[in-house]
Amino acid sequence: MSSNQTPIAIVGGGPCGLATALLLAQSQIPCVVFEKKLGLSTHPKAMGISRRSAEIFRQLGILEALYEPTRHLTDSPDACLNIFARSFTGEEWGRIPLTEPVSPLSPGPSFHCPQTLTEQVLFHALEQAAPGCVRFQHEVTSVTHADNSVEFRAGDERWTADWLIAADGAGGQIRHELHVVSDGPGDMGHFLNVYLRAAYGPHLNGRRSLLFTVLSDDLVEVFVAVNGDDLWLMHHFLQPGEGPENYPADKLAAQIRRASGFPEIPVEVLSVSPWVMSPKVSRHFRRGRILLVGDAAARMSPAGGLGLNTGLQSTHNLAWKLAAVVRGQASPALLDTYEEERHGAALWTLDHTNKNSVEVYAIIQAAVERDWPQVRELISHNGRAGSRLGIDLGIEYPKGAVVADGTDPVPRNDPINDYPPNGRPGSRAPHFQLEDGRSVLDLFGKGFVFLAAETPPPESAKYRSQVMPRNSPFAATYGVDSGGGVLVRPDGYVAARWRNLPPTGAIEQTLANILWLDRA
Ligand SMILES: Cc1cc2nc3c(=O)[nH]c(=O)nc-3n(C[C@H](O)[C@H](O)[C@H](O)COP(=O)(O)OP(=O)(O)OC[C@H]3O[C@@H](n4cnc5c(N)ncnc54)[C@H](O)[C@@H]3O)c2cc1C
Secondary structure, rough: OOEEEEEEEEOOOOHHHHHHHHHHHHOOOOEEOOOOOOOOOOOOOOEEOOOOOOOHHHHHHHHHHHHHOOHHOOOOOOHHEEEOOOOOOOOOOEEEEEEOOOOOOOOOOOOOHHHHHHHHHHHHHHHHHHOOOOEEOOOOEEEEEOOOOOOEEEOOEEEEEEEEEEEEOOOOOHHHHHOOOOOOOOOOOOEEEEEEEOOOOOOOOOOOOOOEEEEEEHHHHEEEEEEOEEEEEEEEEEEOOHHHHHHHHHHHHHHHHHHHHOOOOOEEEEEEEEEEEOOOOEEEOOOOEEEHHHHHHOOOOOOOOOOHHHHHHHHHHHHHHHHHHHOOOOOOOHHHHHHHHHHHHHHHHHHHHHHHHHHHHHHHHHHHOHHHHHHHHHOOOOOOOOOOOOHHOOOOOOOOOOOOOOOOOOOOOOOOOOOOOHHHHOOEEOOEOOOOOHHHHHHHHOHHHEEOOOOOOOOOOOOEEEEEEOOOHHHHHHHOOOOOOEEEOOOOOEEEEEOOOOOOHHHHHHHHHHHOOOOO
């Protein structure tokens, strides 16, 4: 049997596999996505889209398609809450504000979008950009490294790829076959994620919220709004020894009717997805020609909604590097910086989401003990409240595909919530509005770009350059003088900064260093 060939194989057609494929397709790099399921997911998991993910979707040209159908859920900060109560409209224990939807520091809103819609929109954009590149019902097995390629089976076909991206999710096998060890607390609880239809929206008496955590004398259930009206998710905590077999649909529906406080409203259980909260970060994101992204690389606790968001940032970090390597514009050594940059970011995020989980568990424990004053106290002092700008926009890469300029990181008292916009190498290039109404972020995505305060650098085929408007906050925000500028990577991170005019040839030399062209 002859082998099919592709430069890049992506294993897994979940959101991270699809997003990687779309980023590559928009860079004219062909790839094939192999998905073992019959089609896209029909069960929504992730809902919370961070501002940084929204910026990535904006770059991909799909933000409006995701945001418009769902913006009513977050159109008021009053609705961006986790309300803790005896039932949807029962006695309230307290409320924790979630991320505010809009910030002047980003052109991307934080919003609430069912993962099913995220996958559909990514898939349709991919079908436009690279028709037929997703192969459903193709389970990848028998992955082996050959000399300069990766060989595997997909369904009953044999394939050879120059590079393989394992986007096969939390349960994916590829990292195990590569003997990649993971770090993290591991099993923190077993759950059923229940997707249900019940018309609660009109009965909430104005109590709008994205999350309702029901804590009553004998119940703990977490409801997540899917459309704010008649579609919801319910996270049910399993007791030791329990599994999905203990919860047939009629038993779940009865439990939902009781927990909701609306026993008379009919409930239809649409689907049930068991899952284990097992936060862990893979110790390696690259093994030779195989790269891990999404949950395959890092599995977060859902408290804080950062799993998909972390995965998307990793795909964004990886895609431009892989595209440069495939085009022969960078050494494969550039791909080591993917792990160097994203592993630390994932560990930091994991630590934050684990702390979130511990805080949530403390509230639940107090409820189980019916210590309601303590429940109220813990909710009112919960550390999850805050802008979360730091963890969202402030992820920095101290080393990797960046050239340090000798400056210290800008201090942050509260790294989770504080985000001082700055142009230090390794930071996300800060947003500001251009004269034509676009964001400066809209200049990124296609190759490297040099943002100059006043004086354009010499023309080069290796990067584009753009002089910033005189009255813009560019120089002050990015920390350069009138002759200076910054070199920004395709993923919108500052690669290098010159406070003053770069010496002749300095930008091209820096670019060669970043792409490992002179040191492979
Ligand atoms: C209950 C719950 C709530 C969550 N809420 C949030 C949230 O609010 N915000 C957030 O950011 N994250 C959230 N997450 C996390 C989020 O769902 C995941 O981070 C996200 O799905 C990861 O995407 P992925 O593409 O890496 O993996 P997946 O979505 O798991 O996709 C992997 C795909 O690979 C396929 N596959 C696996 N093995 C193979 C193979 N050998 N061959 C072919 N195909 C294969 C699978 O069928 C699957 O389609 C939540 C997770 C859960 C469980």
